[in-house]
Amino acid sequence: MPTEQDINQSFCQRMPYRVYCLTFTLQFKNGLAAGDGNFGNEMLLARNGKEELVLRGTSIAGVLRHSYEKQYGEENTALFFGTSAEKKYNNDGTEKTLAESPLLVSDVVLNIPKSTEYRRTHHLRNRHTGSVLDNGLYSIEIAPPNTIAHVTLWFNETEQLKECGEVFLKNLAGLIRNGLIFGGNSNRGVGLATANEFVYKKYSLSEKEQYTEYLNDFYAWRKNGTNSIVNSEKLIPQNDSDTNNLAVEFTLQIPRGQDLLIAEGNDMSSHKITAADGNEYYLLPGSALHGLFRSWITRLAAREGKSVSDSVENYEKKQRNIKGSEIGWMFNEKLNVSEIDKKYPVESLFGSLHKSGRIHFTDALCPVDDALLQHRKHVALDAISGGAIEHLLFDNDVLIKGSFNVTMIVRDIKIYEAEWLAKTLKALHIGLLRVGSSKAAGRLELADKPQSVGNFADFFDTITL
Secondary structure, eight states, X not given: OOOHHHHHHHHHHHSOSEEEEEEEEEEETTOBOOEEEEETTEEEEOBOTTOOBEEOHHHHXXXXXXXXXXXXXXXXXXXXXXXXXXGOBOTTSOBOOOOOOSEEEOOEEEEOOTTOOEEEEEEEEOTTTOOEEEEEEEEEEEBOXXXXXXXXXXXXXXXXXXXXXXXXXXXXXXXXXXXEEOSSOXXXXXXXXXXXXXXXXXXXTTSHHHHHHHHHHHHHHHHHSSOOOOSOEEOOOOOOOOTTOEEEEEEEEOOTTOOBOOBOSTTXXXXXXXXXXXXXXXXXXXXXXHHHHHHHHHHHHHHTTOOOSSOHHHHXXXXXXXXXXXXXXXXXXXXXXXXXXXXXXXXXHHOOSSSOOSEXXXXXXXXXXXXXXXXXXXXXXXTTXXXXXXXXXXXEEEEEEOEEEEEEEESSXXXXXXXXXHHXXXXXXXXSSOOSSOTXXXXXXXXXXXXXXXXXXXXXXXXXO
């Protein structure tokens, strides 16, 4: 039978010593695709019972946990986020005692006007033939650019974590301020979130007045669904940053006499979207830059003699129709993460079905008022007779003026990866690489010198205009 002392000790370990409330606003400059299941070949955004778009609390907690563990280690992370379901067994096979997380994260309603979400269509392409695979066409529902989410976190500082709450929240705020990627479609160029202002409030539950205030604030927050906390203080984030990361910002512009077509749909019109603030933009998807850089870097890696699993040789070994899953697995059997990082550097950087990639290109937006559109007519010609082919007269609108701001983020970057990325950016600037839906168009160049910060940033200082 447990004694009264044991019961009191157990109660003290569970009962919070203090409670902290941290509030901040996540800003999704390029939009967000936080999915909640598929409907046919469509990946839909998460919604609550009122049909409002939401960012799930589990998604927020998972992103925060992953980033915190990368920075501060697995053991420290388990104290503040609880025992991971993937790591609930000891090395000898026995089950660990599961610890609950003292951090409370709830679903957050996305603050956007009604019906401003949009769908973007993508396809799975066989990179060796250029053709789209069977059942490889799918659509993603995306919250518009400049979407914001007001987040409130509650942290229970137990006796075990006494005097650790404020330091933990500062560390957490530092990670958020440096930028986190939400949603399962980061390769599409959306999901990057930042926050600059953090406020918090501390409740000492041993004091009657503060305990009462905590109950009132917590009830008001649960009832209203928004931050109703008053008398909060400003929180200064921890300045520690992950030096293994690299961030590069650059602007791509259409050179004089050139044109660009990023088409959406069968009408071959330039892809235009409406942001949450009501402004219209022409879109250069981050997925287009992701594929462009991957293709060129695969070439660079092969020329340097590095292993590339998604190679022509491996493709030609297949004596049957290639499935999408085989291309996704890069023609490899199941491999662990360490094997991929050692054997296949391109797949390690850009990702595959074995593991997610470490590189992210944001969607690039060009304000409609700053661009210039031109209408053009085209006709397909017979290569033998030189005459027009019947029923193949078409027209489209192309951009002849405009600039797109891009942010590229790489986690755990290696020196050879930084060199590859800098070479690819140079190739794009001098016209070796083309962007967009038309093979005869798509010439882009750097408008200014790239701004880089982080590990191996000096590689981009050598790019001259």
